[in-house]
Amino acid sequence: MSTAAIGKRNTRTRTGDRARRIALHLAAALILLVLLYPLVWLLATSLKPADEVLTSLKLLPSRLEWSNYSTALDGVSGVKVSTLLTNSLLISAGSVLGNVISCSLAAYAFARLRFRMRGVMFGFMVATMMLPHHAVLIPQYIIFNQLGMVDTYWPLVLPKFLATEAFFVFLIVQFMRGLPRELEEAARIDGCGPFRSFWSVVLPLTRPALITTAIFTFIWSWNDFFTQLIYLFDPEKFTITLALRNFVDQSSQSAFGPMFAMSVISLLPIVLFFAAFQRYLVQGMATSGLKG
Amino acid sequence: MSLTRDPRQAASPPPAGAREPRRTPRRRERQGPAYVFLSPWILGVVLLTLAPMAVSLYLSFTDYNLFDAPKWVGLRNYTDMFFEDPRYWRSVGTTLIFVVVAVPLKLALALGVAMLLKNMRSGKGFYRSAFYAPSLLGASMSIALVWRALYNDGGTVDDLLSRIGIHTGGWVADPDLSVFVVALLAVWQFGAPMVIFLAGLQQIPGDLYEAAALDGAGRWRQFVSVTLPMLSPVLFFNLVLETIQSFQVFTPAFAISGGKGGPADSTMFYTLYLYERGFSASHMGYASAMAWALLLGIGAVTVVLFRTSRSWVFYANEGA
Numbered sequence: 001m002s003t004a005a006i007g008k009r010n011t012r013t014r015t016g017d018r019a020r021r022i023a024l025h026l027a028a029a030l031i032l033l034v035l036l037y038p039l040v041w042l043l044a045t046s047l048k049p050a051d052e053v054l055t056s057l058k059l060l061p062s063r064l065e066w067s068n069y070s071t072a073l074d075g076v077s078g079v080k081v082s083t084l085l086t087n088s089l090l091i092s093a094g095s096v097l098g099n100v101i102s103c104s105l106a107a108y109a110f111a112r113l114r115f116r117m118r119g120v121m122f123g124f125m126v127a128t129m130m131l132p133h134h135a136v137l138i139p140q141y142i143i144f145n146q147l148g149m150v151d152t153y154w155p156l157v158l159p160k161f162l163a164t165e166a167f168f169v170f171l172i173v174q175f176m177r178g179l180p181r182e183l184e185e186a187a188r189i190d191g192c193g194p195f196r197s198f199w200s201v202v203l204p205l206t207r208p209a210l211i212t213t214a215i216f217t218f219i220w221s222w223n224d225f226f227t228q229l230i231y232l233f234d235p236e237k238f239t240i241t242l243a244l245r246n247f248v249d250q251s252s253q254s255a256f257g258p259m260f261a262m263s264v265i266s267l268l269p270i271v272l273f274f275a276a277f278q279r280y281l282v283q284g285m286a287t288s289g290l291k292g
Numbered sequence: 293m294s295l296t297r298d299p300r301q302a303a304s305p306p307p308a309g310a311r312e313p314r315r316t317p318r319r320r321e322r323q324g325p326a327y328v329f330l331s332p333w334i335l336g337v338v339l340l341t342l343a344p345m346a347v348s349l350y351l352s353f354t355d356y357n358l359f360d361a362p363k364w365v366g367l368r369n370y371t372d373m374f375f376e377d378p379r380y381w382r383s384v385g386t387t388l389i390f391v392v393v394a395v396p397l398k399l400a401l402a403l404g405v406a407m408l409l410k411n412m413r414s415g416k417g418f419y420r421s422a423f424y425a426p427s428l429l430g431a432s433m434s435i436a437l438v439w440r441a442l443y444n445d446g447g448t449v450d451d452l453l454s455r456i457g458i459h460t461g462g463w464v465a466d467p468d469l470s471v472f473v474v475a476l477l478a479v480w481q482f483g484a485p486m487v488i489f490l491a492g493l494q495q496i497p498g499d500l501y502e503a504a505a506l507d508g509a510g511r512w513r514q515f516v517s518v519t520l521p522m523l524s525p526v527l528f529f530n531l532v533l534e535t536i537q538s539f540q541v542f543t544p545a546f547a548i549s550g551g552k553g554g555p556a557d558s559t560m561f562y563t564l565y566l567y568e569r570g571f572s573a574s575h576m577g578y579a580s581a582m583a584w585a586l587l588l589g590i591g592a593v594t595v596v597l598f599r600t601s602r603s604w605v606f607y608a609n610e611g612a
Binding site: 021024025027028031032035036038039041042045101102105106108109113114115116121124125128130131132133134135136137138139140142143145159161162163164169193194195198219220222223225226229230241244245247256259260262263264266267270271274278279281282285286287 | 326327337339341345347351408413423424426428431437488490532551563567571576
């Protein structure tokens with residue numbers, strides 16, 4: 001947006017502009033309020049005493065029932081929340097590692113190296129971004145079943161090391177294409193091969209895209225439910241998301257407080273990551289639709 | 293620089309600048325490194341995408357329960373699906389209603405809010421991030437559970453509507469309304485397309501608006517004649533992406549119905565039914581047929597969207 005245009009309009013109708021600005025802020029604040037309501041409700045309900053969950057429609061609890069959280073920490077079917085969180089963390093961390101390594105390698109080839117059928121392969125890679133996961137789900141399950149990997153974390157983490165999430169390959173390719181070539185040219189003249197050049201020149205410059213990849217991967221695998229539901233059976237191996245599922249089956253609402261306390265716990269890492277890295281996330285999302 | 297990065301453009305080879313003919317012969321001799329870098333991706337494509345798709349196609353013509361060898365049944369899974377199984381069509385219907393309701397609502401809201409934020413001078417970054425947050429949280433089981441409670445009988449939404457004289461009861465337990473609970477959860481996550489819209493809006497040259505204003509175009513006219521055409525590639529990108537994703541919604545449907553697709557199969561979304569057939573009932577062949585029908589269905593919808601796009605998506609040929 002050109003600031004000149006804004007400036008011109010501003011001098012023309014200063015008071016009208018001011019009123020408009022206030023209206024804009026009011027509208028935005030109102031939307032924010034509606035959007036945040038479910039989150040505030042979640043936090044409030046996680047602290048409500050059992051008898052108030054059903055009878056009282058007041059948002060705020062009359063007293064804070066912290067025991068919901070201690071009940072939640074005891075976990076589900078004998079598995080403590082600390083174990084569930086560790087399991088989730090293990091899967092997410094493995095996924096992050098896999099995606100960052102495999103996607104940046106593939107992206108470098110697509111962005112900078114020349115090879116036969118590059119256009120076709122790139123097109124194919126983009127097409128796989130749109131492929132519904134379900135088309136490969138059952139055979140993948142059969143493969144991992146044959147390999148004896150069902151009820152382990154391998155089916156959840158291993159595919160990430162094979163760059164199956166093309167979205168991130170694409171994201172990093174877009175970023176690398178925007179990097180100046182001069183440094184690589186200089187490195188090449190100094191005798192750097194593609195591996196050295198990738199590791200010492202391109203990769204450090206790609207840091208923002210790698211961070212975006214890491215955070216998105218973390219959040220998406222933390223939230224993932226479907227794959228975990230299919231592959232994990234042993235409650236000791238359950239993630240926090242799968243443990244919440246146990247509440248789904250229970251129709252009794254007496255467990256509301258602890259259930260939502262556990263929900264809050266499960267969302268905390270996402271909220272923290274978002275607060276710390278929101279710039280990268282929003283930027284990454286924006287560049288996925290536009291050439292940055 | 294092109295405004296969009298839509299899949300069709302991305303699928304074509306990189307722009308001319310990236311390809312320097314004089315260097316091609318020399319580089320062709322050294323393709324080895326490229327394949328080293330690509331090897332994880334190629335392995336993944338072959339082992340986890342292409343081979344599974346072929347296997348899935350084969351299985352769709354068999355009876356397979358994961359333990360006994362697959363038994364060839366020809367087209368029976370498909371004929372059962374299309375002609376014998378009302379639950380299949382119910383799941384198709386539910387999913388289509390969801391897509392048709394959620395995607396336009398979500399995109400309209402995303403565009404509206406992006407327009408709202410576009411001219412904001414202070415607080416824009418804050419609101420952009422804040423509105424984006426639900427897109428990250430909304431995919432979680434936790435939020436799906438919150439949604440279930442909010443739309444339950446006597447829940448917040450029921451209570452609010454009752455106060456203005458509309459008695460709906462709980463949406464979750466109402467077969468006519470339960471699909472909208474899932475749809476509204478999707479709409480809540482309008483932040484992701486909004487961020488993309490906002491980035492697109494910022495790339496529209498300001499002088500276009502000035503020219504339109506000089507010609508006497510009001511705000512609405514500017515929106516229709518400048519913003520919409522200039523933004524249409526981004527709108528198209530969002531439309532395709534959201535549509536494809538919406539067909540695959542699973543977690544909220546699972547959470548809201550307790551994994552059963554109820555009440556009366558009203559939240560038995562396509563993917564949930566696929567899960568139920570394949571993994572609960574062990575009809576892997578049938579589920580494979582469903583997966584291929586989904587793939588072809590999404591493919592067909594995408595092709596139709598691309599076809600219609602020729603008449604409404606405007607690719608500016610700007611030289612910038």
